[in-house]
Amino acid sequence: MMTDDVYREMESVVGEENISREPAILDSYAFQPFHRAEPGSWIHRPAAVVLPGSTGEVQQIVKICHRNKVSYKAHSTGWGAHSGPGKEGVIQIDLRRMDRILEIDEENMYVVVEPYAICAQVQAELMKRGLNLHIIGAGSSTSPLAACTSHMGMGFTGVSMGYSGRSVLGVEWVLPDGELLRLGSLGSGSGWFCGDGPGPSLRGIMRGWAGYDGGLGVFTGVAIKTFHWPGPREPEVEGLLFDTKTEVPDNFKVFLCYFPDYERWADAYYRIGEAEIAYIMSKNPIGAMIWAFTPHLMRKITDMPAIKTALKAAQHGCHVMIAANSPGDLDYQVKTLKRIIEETEGVLIDVKPPFESMLWWSGVRVSAVQAIFRPGGTFFVGLGGDEAVDNTMLQAKFGEKIKQDFIDRGLIYDDLADVMWGGLYEQGLFNHQEEIMIFNARDPRQAKAPEEFAKACARTAVEEHLGGIGFALFGGEKMHDLFSPVTSDYYKWEKKIKETWDPDDLSNQTFR
Numbered sequence: 001m002m003t004d005d006v007y008r009e010m011e012s013v014v015g016e017e018n019i020s021r022e023p024a025i026l027d028s029y030a031f032q033p034f035h036r037a038e039p040g041s042w043i044h045r046p047a048a049v050v051l052p053g054s055t056g057e058v059q060q061i062v063k064i065c066h067r068n069k070v071s072y073k074a075h076s077t078g079w080g081a082h083s084g085p086g087k088e089g090v091i092q093i094d095l096r097r098m099d100r101i102l103e104i105d106e107e108n109m110y111v112v113v114e115p116y117a118i119c120a121q122v123q124a125e126l127m128k129r130g131l132n133l134h135i136i137g138a139g140s141s142t143s144p145l146a147a148c149t150s151h152m153g154m155g156f157t158g159v160s161m162g163y164s165g166r167s168v169l170g171v172e173w174v175l176p177d178g179e180l181l182r183l184g185s186l187g188s189g190s191g192w193f194c195g196d197g198p199g200p201s202l203r204g205i206m207r208g209w210a211g212y213d214g215g216l217g218v219f220t221g222v223a224i225k226t227f228h229w230p231g232p233r234e235p236e237v238e239g240l241l242f243d244t245k246t247e248v249p250d251n252f253k254v255f256l257c258y259f260p261d262y263e264r265w266a267d268a269y270y271r272i273g274e275a276e277i278a279y280i281m282s283k284n285p286i287g288a289m290i291w292a293f294t295p296h297l298m299r300k301i302t303d304m305p306a307i308k309t310a311l312k313a314a315q316h317g318c319h320v321m322i323a324a325n326s327p328g329d330l331d332y333q334v335k336t337l338k339r340i341i342e343e344t345e346g347v348l349i350d351v352k353p354p355f356e357s358m359l360w361w362s363g364v365r366v367s368a369v370q371a372i373f374r375p376g377g378t379f380f381v382g383l384g385g386d387e388a389v390d391n392t393m394l395q396a397k398f399g400e401k402i403k404q405d406f407i408d409r410g411l412i413y414d415d416l417a418d419v420m421w422g423g424l425y426e427q428g429l430f431n432h433q434e435e436i437m438i439f440n441a442r443d444p445r446q447a448k449a450p451e452e453f454a455k456a457c458a459r460t461a462v463e464e465h466l467g468g469i470g471f472a473l474f475g476g477e478k479m480h481d482l483f484s485p486v487t488s489d490y491y492k493w494e495k496k497i498k499e500t501w502d503p504d505d506l507s508n509q510t511f512r
């Protein structure tokens with residue numbers, strides 16, 4: 001339990017300015033409206049918040065918790081209910097003081113970061129060296145360390161740069177008892193360059209499809225693969241969203257592609273992946289986009305059946321950004337894309353100014369997604385298993401039906417039932433499509449919708465064999481019981497790992 005003595009012991013580690021149990025400060029951590037199925041915006045108030053500034057301090061804090069049987073929960077930027085306490089009496093370990101880029105190895109193409117070095121900061125430094133990193137769809141204010149070690153990892157750049165869980169190299173990990181474990185080559189004193197040795201290769205224990213969400217100790221450093229950046233070393237950009245002003249480099253092109261049906265959309269996805277021509281690629285659903293960027297307009301459109309029908313014709317779409325290394329390369333990639341679109345009977349729109357700047361920069365910096373909070377204050381997601389495109393196409397078909405039912409019952413906003421956001425990964429090796437629903441968090445009836453929606457999506461995924469667990473992850477124990485028997489009993493194994501590594505269950509996992 002968190003006693004005055006425990007508090008004072010922690011204070012002696014981090015200094016009195018880096019620990020607090022002031023109710024107002026603690027409430028600022030407990031306000032977490034995002035990533036929760038049940039209504040409301042408040043999670044459990046932490047018993048205290050502590051801000052260690054180094055790996056050594058993290059170890060000391062975790063050891064104090066371990067000795068005194070106090071639960072703790074680490075987060076990096078702390079962007080959702082899954083980042084805060086799942087019960088009373090938990091100490092929040094806020095890692096914002098650990099915000100350094102420790103190393104950029106240009107030759108071996110990796111970057112080593114602490115938890116609060118955010119994607120925008122890391123990307124800006126990498127670009128100066130002709131490199132880039134995969135940024136998750138949540139945007140560049142997130143922590144690449146959290147995506148690589150502890151949470152998920154989908155995003156727009158996955159087509160050329162992969163999924164976060166596949167980019168992890170050396171890892172520095174404070175275990176639930178406070179001991180330090182170094183994974184991969186780091187564990188044999190050979191530096192950060194490899195995740196799987198020489199040295200312990202425990203990536204599968206550390207994370208599978210998704211990580212433990214703070215349930216297996218605290219990660220204090222990680223080396224992440226970087227990728228070629230053929231753009232400007234220091235892009236000059238002004239403004240945001242529609243007001244973005246920047247020069248789109250000549251070797252980049254942004255296209256919008258639309259297809260007549262799901263099947264041809266899926267064919268094009270396979271072929272664009274195989275041709276290895278996309279630097280960035282994602283499905284940006286038309287209804288959700290209009291809600292996010294012009295919510296007042298979309299409110300009017302929902303009462304205009306003819307316009308809704310016209311917009312729905314653009315349902316099977318995606319945006320593709322091409323990045324080339326020479327004029328010849330650009331010519332080849334554009335011709336290849338045109339041919340694929342022609343053969344799949346699609347429509348290709350060559351995006352021109354002023355929208356070109358916005359789509360280019362919001363793709364590269366992943367800087368526009370937060371707009372999805374504008375219509376109703378939050379959103380929720382179902383389905384989303386990472387699978388072959390044919391399977392994600394089925395997820396989209398079922399997801400559309402589920403969502404239309406919720407729209408018809410007035411439980412969520414009418415986004416044309418077209419909200420399947422998702423990206424292609426590793427040049428088409430797998431795909432993900434998540435069924436986003438936007439709703440009014442302040443309307444008591446709509447606020448209850450996520451729970452029912454989560455269940456409907458999970459049931460359908462199991463009954464129709466729609467692949468992995470996807471976003472059912474946030475539904476807690478009951479969801480795992482539903483998915484685990486049809487997914488190699490993953491939850492049984494996950495629990496065994498947790499019981500072995502953290503027998504007192506002190507490293508709080510929030511939803512599990």
Ligand SMILES: Cc1cc2nc3c(=O)[nH]c(=O)nc-3n(C[C@H](O)[C@H](O)[C@H](O)COP(=O)(O)OP(=O)(O)OC[C@H]3O[C@@H](n4cnc5c(N)ncnc54)[C@H](O)[C@@H]3O)c2cc1C
Nearest residue numbers: 076077078079137138142143146150152153154213214219
């Ligand atoms: C608009 C929007 C879009 C999104 N799109 C995507 C997407 O495309 N892909 C995707 O993967 N996610 C997506 N998310 C989810 C997003 O990844 C999470 O919300 C995440 O919390 C982002 O913040 P963060 O990276 O700083 O991680 P945090 O919020 O800090 O942490 C995420 C989880 O990891 C744990 N954790 C963090 N750091 C550590 C650490 N150092 N040691 C141990 N545990 C730790 C936390 O306890 C928490 O459970 C989206 C979220 C939003 C709001």
